[in-house]
Amino acid sequence: MKLKSMDISATASASSIVFDALRKAIIGGQLEEGEPLRQDEIARLFNTSRIPVREAISRLEEQGLVKTQRYKGAVVAGLSPQETEEIFDLRALVEPEIIRNAVPLMSKELLTKARDKCAAFSASSDPMEWGDLNRDFHETLYSASDLKFFLEIAHNAIDRVERQIRAQLVMSNGMERAGREHFGILEACEQGDAEQAAKLTRDHIQGAKKSLLAHLPLS
Amino acid sequence: MKLKSMDISATASASSIVFDALRKAIIGGQLEEGEPLRQDEIARLFNTSRIPVREAISRLEEQGLVKTQRYKGAVVAGLSPQETEEIFDLRALVEPEIIRNAVPLMSKELLTKARDKCAAFSASSDPMEWGDLNRDFHETLYSASDLKFFLEIAHNAIDRVERQIRAQLVMSNGMERAGREHFGILEACEQGDAEQAAKLTRDHIQGAKKSLLAHLPLS
DNA sequence: ATAAACCAAATTGGATCCAATATTCAATAT
DNA sequence: ATATTGAATATTGGATCCAATTTGGTTTAT
Numbered sequence: 001m002k003l004k005s006m007d008i009s010a011t012a013s014a015s016s017i018v019f020d021a022l023r024k025a026i027i028g029g030q031l032e033e034g035e036p037l038r039q040d041e042i043a044r045l046f047n048t049s050r051i052p053v054r055e056a057i058s059r060l061e062e063q064g065l066v067k068t069q070r071y072k073g074a075v076v077a078g079l080s081p082q083e084t085e086e087i088f089d090l091r092a093l094v095e096p097e098i099i100r101n102a103v104p105l106m107s108k109e110l111l112t113k114a115r116d117k118c119a120a121f122s123a124s125s126d127p128m129e130w131g132d133l134n135r136d137f138h139e140t141l142y143s144a145s146d147l148k149f150f151l152e153i154a155h156n157a158i159d160r161v162e163r164q165i166r167a168q169l170v171m172s173n174g175m176e177r178a179g180r181e182h183f184g185i186l187e188a189c190e191q192g193d194a195e196q197a198a199k200l201t202r203d204h205i206q207g208a209k210k211s212l213l214a215h216l217p218l219s
Numbered sequence: 220m221k222l223k224s225m226d227i228s229a230t231a232s233a234s235s236i237v238f239d240a241l242r243k244a245i246i247g248g249q250l251e252e253g254e255p256l257r258q259d260e261i262a263r264l265f266n267t268s269r270i271p272v273r274e275a276i277s278r279l280e281e282q283g284l285v286k287t288q289r290y291k292g293a294v295v296a297g298l299s300p301q302e303t304e305e306i307f308d309l310r311a312l313v314e315p316e317i318i319r320n321a322v323p324l325m326s327k328e329l330l331t332k333a334r335d336k337c338a339a340f341s342a343s344s345d346p347m348e349w350g351d352l353n354r355d356f357h358e359t360l361y362s363a364s365d366l367k368f369f370l371e372i373a374h375n376a377i378d379r380v381e382r383q384i385r386a387q388l389v390m391s392n393g394m395e396r397a398g399r400e401h402f403g404i405l406e407a408c409e410q411g412d413a414e415q416a417a418k419l420t421r422d423h424i425q426g427a428k429k430s431l432l433a434h435l436p437l438s
Numbered sequence: 439a440t441a442a443a444c445c446a447a448a449t450t451g452g453a454t455c456c457a458a459t460a461t462t463c464a465a466t467a468t
Numbered sequence: 469a470t471a472t473t474g475a476a477t478a479t480t481g482g483a484t485c486c487a488a489t490t491t492g493g494t495t496t497a498t
Contacts, residue, residue: 013289049453058274062281070228071459071480086368149305268483290450290489
């Protein structure tokens with residue numbers, strides 16, 4: 001019997017489908033911060049009842065992506081400049097460790113893929129996709145790491161500032177500098193220099209933080 | 220009008236009450252790892268329906284404290300030795316930063332409180348309360364920090380290894396050494412030496428990790 | 439006797455309904 | 469005119485009910 005098998009018990013529940021969709025809409029900026037999430041409306045959109053929607057929203061709250069008030073509902077969470085700065089500091093602490101751990105575990109294939117993603121990022125002229133391509137490149141490198149909890153933290157931290165990252169890329173020379181820095185990180189990985197890759201990753205994040213804060217109101 | 224006011228909209232919902240209770244039961248070891256969480260049973264215990272229970276469980280899953288399988292239900296999450304080690308490494312990375320940030324913000328009152336907690340910990344002879352007293356001391360120091368996201372991470376990381384921390388305290392000379400190390404950290408805080416406090420915190424966590432892994436099966 | 443088929447109980451996922459609270463807006467009093 | 473009251477509407481929180489799936493035991497065929 002030749003049949004491509006799949007784990008049926010892993011099929012998506014309604015609540016996880018709603019969760020994923022809302023998460024993407026929030027970090028992608030389709031839902032702006034402060035915007036209320038109406039359970040009814042979302043349930044109608046996904047042709048389901050409010051129960052899975054409520055579960056999805058409570059999970060999003062646990063992730064810090066929405067804020068809810070009893071009997072008032074949920075709104076997309078926003079960040080103050082101070083909070084944004086703190087998230088970038090957290091990233092600057094955690095992500096270099098992930099890269100340091102990942103470098104010795106990177107296969108030839110993975111490095112090839114990363115090089116492609118790096119090139120795709122630099123080549124793109126559509127600001128709408130810069131955010132995704134940027135994240136794609138970083139996550140490709142991180143995916144070689146086996147530090148699942150560090151990755152969990154990093155993914156959540158990036159989720160929370162994804163909108164700011166997009167903003168940072170389109171402003172001044174954000175895109176050009178990111179491209180250069182990506183290339184540097186990639187080269188360090190290819191040379192197996194974990195220390196250098198970690199250092200460049202930290203600089204990359206701290207640099208993004210700085211240029212972001214400089215353009216933020218009353219920082 | 221003189222009336223002591225309180226924010227009624229902040230009153231606890233059924234789901235948050237269940238969430239808090241389950242979280243405490245899990246990290247306190249009342250529920251052992253692998254133990255299934257039956258929605259009906261929990262709903263009966265709290266005299267509510269399964270809806271708030273399900274919301275609580277989905278939040279616990281988001282925190283990594285339980286694992287659920289579709290149509291099979293939730294069980295208390297456990298950690299492999301490798302995973303335990305990684306959580307301790309994460310703590311060793313994040314918590315020193317929290318202390319470093321907190322030291323300059325510590326008031327006289329807070330330091331007094333911390334000294335009391337430190338003494339209470341060392342004085343206790345009841346192994347059942349060592350875990351709580353230990354956490355109480357650390358959280359007192361951390362509470363001076365204004366790094367809310369770092370604190371979020373640390374709290375969650377500690378939640379996930381709380382059981383192992385308890386185990387570590389009761390074994391060999393874990394309690395005695397922790398008492399000594401706590402005192403060292405406290406002194407550094409009192410002297411306003413953030414660097415030293417951070418270093419001792421890192422050592423404290425790495426030391427706990429080592430002695431824990433040495434006693435763990437097939438580490 | 440053993441293993442496959444199958445049926446009943448248990449359990450979870452989701453839908454619908456009701457209760458509690460918030461919000462909006464018209465009516466009223468000052 | 470403005471502020472306050474009160475009713476109608478909208479929205480969320482929770483309870484109850486039904487459907488889908490798993491689980492454990494029983495039957496049945498070999």
